[in-house]
Amino acid sequence: MDYLLTDEQKMIRDLAHKIAEEKIRPAAAKYDISEEYPWDVLKVMAESDMFGLFIPEEYGGLGTNVMNLCLATEEFSRACGGIAVCYAASALGTFPIVLFGNDEQKKKYLPDLAKGKKVAAFAITEPEAGSDASAIKTTAKKEGEYYILNGLKHFITNGGDAETYVVIAMTNKEKGARGASAFIVEKGTPGFTFGKKEDKFGIRASSTRELIFADCKIPAKNLLAKEGMGFIVTMRTFDMSRPGVAAQALGIAQGALELAVKYTRERIQFGKPISSFQGIQWMIADMATKVEAARGLVYSTARMVDAGCKDISKESAMAKMYASDVAMEVTVDALQLFGGYGYMKDYPIEKYVRDAKITQIYEGTNQVQRGIIALQIIKELAKK
């Protein structure tokens, strides 16, 4: 399908494609096994200005543009969902600063993030606060010119490898959700350490760690927006980043589809390529149609975000939910098309199934997304 991309968008997509094919795909299996952080690949992305795609020009980027970010993330994810998420998670950690940072904060943090000299991370999840983000227990207590952070964040993508963290902590427990605030915390701040690195099912090239705050003293000027704005920062950030997760899911699905179609043309059974059998063809048709439908939803949402549309929570949630469900269905079917070989680690397809699964879970489970969508639809109807 022709999405009528601009020349600039095509340029970004083609360059991301080149990086994916030349640098990401050849490294995908290695990092899936070793679980090392793929610094060498991220360096190539950085030198190609890819980290500038989500940062305004005045702070060294190429302009914050969610569509461009989606195009890059989709291409990277086609080759490796794990390496792609290292990139996309840096965007997630950067958005709060782009959206809510004051000029001083932006000047201090964004230029290095735009150049990819540093990687960012966003930290809200805690052991007992996943979908229920209001249950977070990490506290930030103001003492003069400082805040003192205490608590534990877990499942933090880029945790330990990122230099710049946006952390959500409670500044006023009594106020519940309205008592949360967002802070920029730099790696190396005394009292800020990392816990265990998670051993994951998929996206193994990316790092996922606990962040431990024990009387971690940060300057008061590291507060993003105002006290009590923590959840608004989070919601607005997720509205921007969900199309990116959707693009990641879309890329994984597209990558799996391509590998599967290629394989069905090569695999001979009963004297013919299996792609000549109707049963296989119908699977391919269904997979490709779902991927295209997901792409339409993802691109449309990204374009809405860039056009400055308000109230994009519903569309953002739809794109994320649908694309990730498609990613799961399509990767499982792709593995099926590989037959017994697909189940073996010697073939690249089983990794796509593992990488796809997380996209239904993180940045709001798909159950949470459905809740957001339904609530919005009911609200819209009630207004009429």
Next chain:
Amino acid sequence: MNIVVCIKQVPETTEVRINPETNTLMREGVKSIINPFDMYAIEEAIRLKEKFGGKVSVVTMGPPQAEAALREAISMGADEGFLVCGREFAGSDTWATSYTLAGAIKKIGGFDLIICGKQASDGDTAQVGPGISTHLNIPQVTYVKKIEEAGDKTMKVERMLEEGYEIIETPLPALLTVVKEINEPRIPSLRGLMKAKSAKVTTFTQKELQLDPQQIGLCGSPTQVVKIFTPTPRVGGQMLKGEIPDIAKQLVDLVKDEVN
């Protein structure tokens, strides 16, 4: 250090087929790329510029669409592109091509170093680089795998040979041809691509270059292509088994049969 890089646009080798009836290359729909060996030349020139300053000029001879190759080189970090283009140059062999490129390089002027890929992936002659240096009457060092030292007046390089390498010091200006061991070409940046889109590419025609008409194009080319053909694919060999004296005897018999 001002560097000129000579590049060639070639068909992507993995996609080239030969028409079995006409024995000509089937170029329709085949993507054109920068000759892979020239990518190393571009990369090395940019690295030298980043280290010592100066300018990288890229030159190619070809049809108007070869401009895309120049823009790609600019997207990697080259400063300017020159396209030698015109009907008069069509049909050039390596002699006429190196004469023409040498003429273009003279016109560009002010160079300290010329870098070429060791050979083009389509013609595989490895003659154009050395030809240019001969026409310009400057030293040449072929198959360079490392630049050890670069000074104002001289350059010390490692030249790859089949069994080891030579270290050669050459006065500048000089021409180097490089092998793939020298570096890993970079992927362009978005800023580079944007710059390349609007960068100026200068076209040189015979009118600007005023070359000897007897030495350019088809009539300036001593080489005539008589025939292009696909070699017959090699069939599987035969494994001889047994003790060594037996094998030797079998082998001798086979050779005798073959000769007879």
